[in-house]
Amino acid sequence: MKRIGVFTSGGDAPGMNAAIRAVVRQAHALGLEVIGIRRGYAGMILGEMVPLGVRDVANILQRGGTILLTARSQEFLTEEGRAKAAARLKAAGIGGLVAIGGDGTFRGAMRLTEEQGVPVVGVPGTIDNDLYGTDYTIGFDTAVNTALEAIDRIRDTAASHERVFFIEVMGRDSGFIALDVGLAGGAEVIAVPEEPLDPKAIAEGLLESQRRGKTSSIVVVAEGAYPGGAAGLLAAIKEHVRVEARVTVLGHIQRGGSPTAKDRILASRLGAAAVEALARSTGGVMVGEVEGEVAFTPLKEAVERKKDINRVLLGLSRVLAL
Template sequence: MEKKVTKIGVMTSGGDSPGMNAAVRAVVRTGLYHGMEVFGIMRGYAGLIENDIFPMHSKSVANIIQRGGTILKTARCKEFLEHEGRKKAYENLKKHGINGLVVIGGDGSFKGAQKFSNEFDIPCIGLPGTIDKDIAGTDFTIGFDTAVNTAVEAIDKIRDTADAHDRLFIIEVMGRDAGYIALHSGIATGAEHILIPEKKTDIDHLISSLQEKEKRQKLVNLVVVAEGDGFGGAEEVAKLVKEKLNADTRVCILGHIQRGGAPSCLDRLIASRMGYSAVECLMEGRHNVMVGIVNNKMSYTPLDKAVKAKQKIGDDWMKIVKILAS
C-alpha cells in the first residue's frame, strides 16, 4: 500500500441512515483542511465501477448536516461481488489518483471494502452507517438514535389509540438480524412484550401473559416486534395471537419511516467525529479499520472483525422489560 494518502474517495453504501450526510461533510472538510483532494463516489460500489466519481469542495457539503438520506445516493451492486467488477473499480480510482477510501455503511459494505483492499493497494476506512446497530466495535452506529426516536414517536401515538379503543397493538419495527430498535423503543414506550431475533420467543408465554393482563383489565397492551423475529414479524405473531386470544388486535408496521428524517443531535455528533477520525486514520497510516465510539472515546476495529462480530443483547435487558411491564 502507498505510504501517504493524498486523495480520498468517500461513498455511502447499503441502506441509507440519518447522519450519513454529516459523516460525508466531516470527511470532505477534514480532508481539505489537511491539504488533500476529496472525491465523492455516487451510489456506492456501483458508482465506483461506473466511474461516477467527482471532486468535492467545501461548498459541496454546505447545508447538508441536517438532511436525512445521503447526497451521494446508495445502491446494491452485484457486479462488485465479482473480481472483474472490483478490478474495474480499482482502475477507476487509479484514473483519479485516489489512494484512500472511506466507506460509510453496514457489515455488507465492510465485507466489500475488506475484500477490495486485500486484492488491491487501496487502504479503506469504514464508518458504521446503519440504523440497526448490528456492528461490534462501537456503542452507536450512525442513524440508530434517529431511527429509535422516530419509532418511539410513532409508538407513543399508537398508544393513544390503543388506550382509547382498548385494543392490543402489535407494532413491527426494523431489525432483520438485530433487535436493538425494538428493544430500545419498546422499553422507552412501556411495551408489554418485545420480540427480537436474538432471543427465542415463547409464544405460549406471550399468550398467557396477555391473558393475565386482560384479566387485570390492563388498559394498554403493546407488543413491539423486530421484523427479523423468529415468527416472521408482526403479521405472523398477530395470527398466532388471534387464534388463541379473543382480543381486538391491530398490526402496525412502521417500515421505512424509521430510515428517514433529519438526524438527531447525537447522530450528527457521532457522524462528525467518525468522519474526522476516518481522515486522521488515513493520514496516520491506520488502514482497513472501522472507526467507532466506545465509552465516548474513538475506537478502531479491524474491518474483518467488525463484519464477523455482532453486538449481543444480554439477559439483563429482557429482565428489565419483564419487570417494568408487569
Template sequence: MAEIKKIGVFTSGGDAPGMNACIRAVVRTAIYMGKEVVGIQQGYQGMIDKKFVPMDARSVRNIIQMGGTVLKTARCMDFRTPEGRAFAYKNLKEEGIDALVPIGGDGTFTGAEFLSREFDIPVVCVPGTIDNDLYGSDYTLGYDTATNTVIDAIDKIRDTAASHDRLFFVEVMGRDSGCIALHAGIAGGAEAILLPEKETAIDELIEKLEQSAEKKTSSIVIIAEGDKNGGAYNVAKRVKEKFNFYDIKVTILGHLQRGGSPSSFDRVLGGRLGYAAVKSLLAGENRKMVGLRNNKVELTDLHEAIHNHTFKLEEDLLEMANILSI
C-alpha cells in the same frame, strides 16, 4: 504506504440518518489537512460507472440536517465479482483516488475489505446502519434517530390503542438485531418485546397478555422483523386464535424508520467518526473501522468488525423490560 493525496468517500447499502453529517466531516477534515476529496455517487456501482464528483468545503454546506445520503446509495452485483472489483479499482486509479472512507454496514465493509486486500488501497470504514449491529462500536450512525422515530410512532399508536381498548402489534426493523425493538419498546412502555436474539413462544406471549389484560385496557407488543415467530402479522394471527380479549391491530413501520432529520446524537457521531476516519488514514491505518466505545473513538480491525458476532443485547435491559411491563 505512499502519501495519500486524494480521498474517496461514499455511502453504500441502506441509508441511515447521520450519513450526511459524516460525509461533511470527511470532506472538511481532509481539505483542512491539505488533501483532495472525491464523492463517489451510488457506492460501489458509482465506482464502476465513474460517478465521481470533486468536493470542497462549500459542497457539503447545509447537509448536516438532512436525512438519507446526498451521495446516494445502490446495490451492485458487478462488484461482487473479481472482474468487477478490478474494473472499479482501475477507475479509482484513473481518477487519482488513493484511499477510501466507505460509510455503511457489513456488506459495505465486506466490499471494502476485498478491494483493499486485492489492490492494496487503504480503507477506513464508518459504521452507518440503523440496526446498530456491528462489532466495535456501541452505536452506529442512524440508530439513535431510528429509535426516536419508532418511539414517536409508539406514542401515537398508544393513543388510539387506549381509546379503542386495542392490542397493537408493531413491527420494527431488525432482521438480525433487536436493538431498535428493545430500546424503543422500553422507552415506549411496551407490554412485550419479541426479538431475534431471544425466542419467545406464542403461549408465553399469550400468558403475559392475559396477565396484562387483568390490569390494562390496551397493550402494545413490539416485534423485530427478524423474530423467529415470523413477523407481526403471523404473531397477531396466532395470538387471535387463542386470545380474543382485545381488538387486535397490526402496524408495520417499515422504511419510515430510515428517514428523517438526524438527531443531535447522530449528527455529532457522524462528525466524530468522519473526522477520525480521515485522521486514521493519514496516520497510516488501513482496513480498520472507526467506532465509538465508552464514548471514545476507537479502531477495530475491519475483518473482526465484519465477522465477530459476539455483539449481544444487554441482559439487564432484557430483564428490566420484562419487569417494567407488569
C-alpha cells in the same frame, strides 16, 4: 496520500450526510482533497465521481438520506468488477477510501483492500446498530426516536379503544431497535431475534396483564423475531387465546428524517476520525465509538463478530411493563 474518496453504500441512514461533511472538512484541514463517489460500488465501477470542497457540504448536516446516493452492485461481487473499481480509483488519483455503510459495505471494502490493495476505513452508517466495534451506529438513535414517535401516536389510539397493538420495527437479525423502542415506549412485550419466543407464554402474559387492569398494550416485534414478523407472531398467539389486536408495520419511515443530535455528533466524530486514520494507516479498519471514545476495529471483526443486545435492559422492560 493527497486525495481520498468517500462513498455511501447499502441502506441509507440519517447522519450519513453529517459523516460526509465531516470527512470533507477534516480532509481539508489535513490538506487532503476529497472526491465523492456516487451510487456506492456501482458508481465506483462506472467512475461517477465529483470533487467535494468545503462549501459543497454546507447545509447538509441536518438532512436525511445521502447526497452521494446509494445503490446495489452485482458486478462488484465479482473480482473483475472490483478490479475495474480499483482502476477507476487509481486513474482518479484516489489513494484511499472512506466507506460509510453497514456490513455489506464493509465486506466489499475488505476485498477491495486485500485483493486490490486499496486502503479503506469504514464508518458505521446503518440504522440497525448491528456492527461489532461501536456502541452505536450512525442512524440508530434517529431510527429509534422515529419509531418511538410512531408508537406514541399509536398508543393514543390503543388507549382510546382499549386494544392491543403489535408494532413491527426494523431488525432482521438483531433486536437493538426493538429493545430501545420497546423499553422507551412502555411495551408489554419486546420480541427480539436474540431470544426464543413462546407465543403461548406471550398470550398468557397479555391476558394476565388485562386481569391486572391494563386495558391496552403495545407489543414491539423486530421483523426477524418471528416468521412473518408481527403478523406472524399475532397469528401464532391467536392459536392459543382469543386476543383482539391490530398490526402496524412501521417500515421505511424508520430510515429517513433529519438526524438527532446524537447521530449528527457521532457522524461528525467518526467521519473526522476516519480521515485521520486513513491519512496515517493502510486502512482495513472500522472507526467506532466505544464507551465514549473513538476506537478502531478490523473490518473483518466488525462484520463477523456479533454484538449482543443489552440483556439487563430487556429484563428491566419486563419489570416496568406492569
